[in-house]
Amino acid sequence: MRVGLWVHGSFSLPDSDPDPRERTTWLSRPVTKYATLTFVQYFTRIHQVNTGQEIELIKPKFKSPYAVMVAGMLPNLPLGVDPDDPFVKAIVRLLAKTQSVMVGADVLDRTVLQLNIVSEKVVELVATMERHRNDVEVSARSVRDQSRVVRDVAIDLDCALEKEEDMQLKIERFWKADPRKTEAKYKQAVLALNEIEVMDWYRVRKSKLDDNMRALLEAFAILLNFKGNMDLQGVPYKPKQDDLLTLLGSSGENAILIHKYDVKALYVLPLFDVYSFAEGARHQMLQSVTQVVHNPRLRQGNLRLAMQSPAIPVIVGWVRAAFAYAQAACEVFPVYNRLMSHFRVVESLKAVLKREQATLVELQTSAKVCAAALATTSESLDYYKKEEAQLQKTVDDIKELDSMEDLPTQQGRVFKANPIAPQDEARMEAERAAAAAELAEKVQALKLHIASDENLRNQFGILKKDIRKVLDRNQDAVPLHKFTKLYEDVTHKRLSLQAYGVK
Known part of the structure; x- marks a missing residue:
């Protein structure tokens, strides 16, 4: 989501002139916290707890005229209400149960009619697109054949010019x-x-x-x-x-x-x-x-x-x-x-x-026209397919809301945790760098400890050979959590890192 301003009912980017020709349209319905909170407060009582918020559903509110109006426009919600909010989902579920007769009443017939029209348009565009695709293939084949003819004539002309030059x-x-x-x-x-x-x-x-x-x-x-x-x-x-x-x-x-x-x-x-x-x-x-x-x-x-x-x-x-x-x-x-x-x-x-080149130009122009028609039809088809998918989703949502009538009524309160602040990337990067430096210091100290003891150095050399043997037996692919068991299976001895000064 991009930050911007609402200007006369249109969305424009910040630091820009609100030119009506340069509006940025929403990809989905606009969502605001205020509209969502107002909607939730109408149907519930909100209680603040330590780790978040809880709501208590007010059952009489779900039989009010406003509830009937909201149920009639489902699965669409009032402008600005977030449909993914847990509280809103609980309210919609109870609305679907208490107002089962009115669920989608204002939307279903209109959506089904639009879906039928859009589906017919999609079928028509699929046939048109197939026809345009065939035209593009035929025109491309004609361009290739004509290009071959032009190339052959050009080769013949070059040979004739060389022969003419020789005679001259x-x-x-x-x-x-x-x-x-x-x-x-x-x-x-x-x-x-x-x-x-x-x-x-x-x-x-x-x-x-x-x-x-x-x-x-x-x-x-x-x-x-x-x-x-x-x-x-x-x-x-x-x-x-x-x-x-x-x-x-x-x-x-x-x-x-x-x-x-x-x-x-x-x-x-x-x-x-x-x-x-x-x-x-x-x-x-x-x-x-x-x-x-x-x-x-x-x-x-x-x-x-x-x-x-x-x-x-x-x-x-x-x-x-x-x-x-x-x-x-x-x-x-x-x-x-x-x-x-x-x-x-x-x-x-x-x-x-010259004549064949003119024919080639005509065929190339025709091929471009066919390709442009195919691209336009493809864009229209994608648009109508999206429309069809959205309308079908609306119908499916209405059916899902109808099926909620048979679900048990939700008892108790609905909980929503407080939002977690995003991690500070700079602080996390500094912590990772400090941990890496500490680990490098420990590794360097361990190497000095091994180098100072002749017996420990010999044992460490044997350990490296054993590790190489384990890797060879497993094609150099050994998960870290399985290394100890594979080491014991191959060398028939236990791996004790304490002997090398590793705690």
């Missing part, structure tokens, strides 16, 4: 080990191509094209064409005169275009896919550029080309670098093709993992 490293090692350094040369050619002035592109577009220049620009247009094999449908791309002029022109010549550029060739240059020339019609397009690349008149050092436009030698350099770059890419294309296919596998695994 293989491609990187190929380009690093390329003896012709085609990738680096192509990048240099791209930089040079972007440094050409717009007027130099204009001079190429307006110059008179001979066969060599036409072949160069056709090769330039073929390599910059970004249509895939599916769009080409097996027919290699062959640029026309208008295609060449458009490739060298600007976006200002077509007002419909939303893209703005000075030279279309530079605009589509980032779309150059070196691996696309490895198969199909685009591979045939790459082979058609071979004659242009090996044409001795189309060299970067040809001054006649530079005189027409400074852009032409740079275009020649880019065509040669792009051709060599594409040829080298054809060698590593099988690995690249497998890598592209593997990319799709990785993306599909990522999508599957």
